[in-house]
Amino acid sequence: MIFLAMRYLLERKRQTLLTLLGVFFGTTAFVVVSGFFAGMQGYYVQQLVNNGAQVHIEARTDYLTEHGLDRDFFGPSPLHIFWAPAPAGVKGFINVQNPQSWYKRLDADPRVEAYSPTLSAAALFNLGNISVAANLLGCDPNKQAKVTTISDYMMAGKFTDISVGGNRIILGDELMKQLGAGMQQVVMVSVGTHPPVPFRVVGRFYTGSRGLDRQAFGSLPDVQKVNLTPNYINEIGVRLKDYTEADELARSWAKLAPERIESWGDQNQNIKSIFAIQNALRFSMIITVLIVAGFGIYNILNMTVNQKRQDIAILRALGYDTFDIIMLFFSQGLLVGICGTILGLICGYIVCRYLQTISFLQTSPSNPQGHLHIALTLKIYLEAAALALLSTSIASILPARSAGKLTPIEIIRQGG
Amino acid sequence: MGIIAKNINKSFGTPPVHVLSDISLDIKDGEFISLTGRSGAGKSTLLYVLSSLDDPTSGSVEIADRDITQMSSDELYRFRNQKMGFVFQFHYLIAELTAIQNILLPAMKFNEEVIRRPRAEMLLEQFGLKEKINRYPRQLSGGEQQRLAIARSLVMEPKYLFADEPTGSLDTTNAESVMNILQDCSRKQGMTVIMVTHDPDFSKLADRQIRLADGRIVP
Structure with missing residues (x-):
């Protein structure tokens, strides 16, 4: 029956082409729009996941x-x-209780890539007459560099320069500008009502995120000293081998100790809900396109069934059964659907590859060319194919079934 | 053997209009039967009931000792494909297929187009269509189209040939050649041929004429 279905399709090239275009555009749109959204979401997630810790173990507050x-x-x-x-x-x-037990637990856990205990304190930075309030984060730079990407953003100095101790500090670009500080200058740092302590600026970093760039990093013992809280830490940042396990791990660790444990997802709930809305919009838009394409197929197949009533009659008289007749028309719709889907997937892929080369976003240290991030994951292509084939199948099976119900005698009696 | 119809009734619609009333027939293998009568006498309906295309309201039709009204649809389609040939007033050729593809259409159902191809070519030659083998139906004359349709009905070497006004839309010359073919089928190949016609001259060519009036057989 496929043979005859092909002949029918080729015989009315224009209609076939039009219906094919409907499916084609729907599929292309799905691939491109999904690639665009998924790529953007993936980019943001990567930023969130890489720039900060994936699981935060914080002093309970x-x-x-x-x-x-x-x-x-x-x-x-x-x-x-x-x-x-x-x-x-x-x-x-105000501090993590018994951090040693956490270190033991994290060292033993095979899912943990690295962890870094930190102490953050709200500090006042003074240089001459200028004073700026900012967050001072004490960490072991070797550990911190494994948990976050901060060391990639160093514009001057090395992140590990603070590890030698002796009151050295690395400032974010924003904070540096506000203070008017330069490299190797000494700034006075005070926490609360404690007396100010001099720190030498040994590095500058620039991430492009204003919040992060208003921070300062010092070594953990130095910051503990300034804060007058020796051996205290108030957060452990954890990097996992697979960041998607963060939620699950955070839940299970939360049962073990009184600390507050949050995954990167918990800390960015708002972004997750934006993603959910984007995905809902994307699907409803594409489904609309495909429904329209489906209606095109439905209409034209219905018309064909009517035009080919005589053919149906003679096929039935020659011994072709209901299933053959259904397949004759169903396969026409499906052939158009499959061709349109394949072409749409290919075209979608090409458009995605092209979009990747466009400089569209603002440039930032993590994205120096400002390229759009387009996802090219197999899942998108499978989803697109499944949706397109589903809509064409539904659109074809209805006219095909009505054709299958026609009996030869009705048609012959009506004289064709 | 042959075709045996018992007490066939056929009515349409509500209130029922009786098209066939209590018709019993016994058709022997190899017989050439013509069904005649005025239009509306029920001759076409009888043909369709006898040939399994239509179901009788009551009564039974036995072909080769098998009750076709009781057959499963699978069996029935296979039986139709292998044992029955149909010729209608209209040729019902498929416009998208060439002459040879149209003839082989019944063979395609059970993937026999290769085996049947020699026979199809032989039929084309016999019906003077040898040069038109790759033509499309619209490139053929009315007579050629009807002969092609007959060739299609004969390609599976059916035992039973059902013809509904096969000459109805043809001029005299073409009609006569169609009649010759049908006679040949019956006389030389031993097919059972049942033909509906309102042309008395053609009707006389049959072995037996069955006349219908108001849904009944009139002697």
Whole structure:
């Protein structure tokens, strides 16, 4: 029957081409739009995943609620308690309790690539008359470089320069500009009400993200000293071998210790919901295109079934059964669908490759050419093919079934 | 053997209009039967019921000792393909296929087009269509189209040939050549031929004439 189906298709080239174009454009659009969105999302995820730790183990800091302390003061079932003023602030510890047990646990876990204990403190940086408040992060630079990509963004000096100790500091580009500091200059750093400590600037980094570029890095012992909290750390950043396991691992670790444990996904919930909306939009748009293409096939096949009633009659009389007739018309739709899908996938791929070469985004250190990020994953192509073939199948099976129901006698009696 | 019809009734619609009333027939193998009658007498309907294209409202049709009204649809399609040939007033050739492809269409159902090809070519030659083997139906004259349609009905060497006004849309010369072919099928090849016609001259060429009036056989 495929043979005859092909003859039918070739006999009305223009209609065949038009329906094929519908499927073709739908598939191409799916591949390109999906590649664009998935590529962009993947790029952001990579940025989030690589620039920071994938799992954060932080000192527990629960926020106090208005009635959060009622039980502690007034017994197990307090009623009608009014605070003036209501309790506020955080409850818990400012440091990670018993970090040694965490180190042991992380060293033993095969899924962990690297980890880095850090202490961050809100510090005031002074240079001459200028003072700027910024975050000062104490870390072991060798460990930190394994957990984050910070060392890739060094514009001057090396990230490991702070490891030798002796009050050395690396400043973000933004912070450096605000302070008007230069390399090897000494800035005064103070935390809280503690007396200022001199630090020498030995490096500058620029990531392109303003928040990150307003940070400063020092060695962990130096920062602990400035903060007057020797041996304290308030966060352990963890890098995993497979970042997609972050959520799961964070959940399981949370049961082991009182620390607050968050994955990179937990810390970027807003971006995840934006991705979800983008994906919903993408699918609804493409499905609309494919439904339109499906209607095209449906219409033309219905017309063909009507035009070919006499052929159906004689085929039935010659011993072709219902299934043969259904296949005769179904395969026409499917052939168009398959050709359109294959061409669409190829064309989509070519367009994606072309889009990759366009300088479209603002340039940044991580993307020096400003190229668009287009995903070329197999999943997109499989999804596109599945959707296109599904819509063409549904669009073809309905007219094909109605053709299968025609009996030869009805057609012959009506004189064709 | 042969075709045996018992008490066939056929009615259409509500309230039922009786097209065939209590028709019983016994057709022997190799017989050439003509069904005649005025238009609306039910002759075409009888032909379709006898040939399994239409179901009777009641009654049974036995062909070669098998009740075709009870056959499963698979069996029926195979039986139709292998044992029955159909010729209609209209040729029902498929416009997208060449003459030889049209003839081999019944053979394609069970992938016999290679085995049947010599016979198809022989039929084309016999019907004077040898040069038109790769022509499309629209490139043929009306007479040629009808002969092609007959060739298609004969390619599977059926035992039963059903013809519904095969000469209805042809001029005298072409009609006569079609009649010659049908007679040949019956006389030389021993096929059972059942032909509906309203032309009394052609009707007389049959071994037996069955006249219908108002859905009944009139002697």
